[in-house]
Amino acid sequence: MIGGGLLGLEAASGLLQRGLDVTVVHIQPHLMEQQLDAQAADLLRGELERRGLKFRMGAETSRLCGKQM
DSSP states (O other), X not given: OBOOSHHHHHHHHHHHHXXXXXXXXXXXSSTTXXXXXXXXXXXXXXXXXXXXXXXXXXXXXOOOOOOOO
């Protein structure tokens, strides 16, 4: 999932609940940087990791690969 804001995390959670392996790629150093400070974001990330989400923080998406329809 690209983006660690509210909508990206919600979508990632939904995919995880459907049995997919999900990694969130987020350009900022902590999740939901507009809503949370770093400490609160770390608590959120820890809980989401316990549920099975993985994270790549401070990372940019360089390309998307897949079949063109």
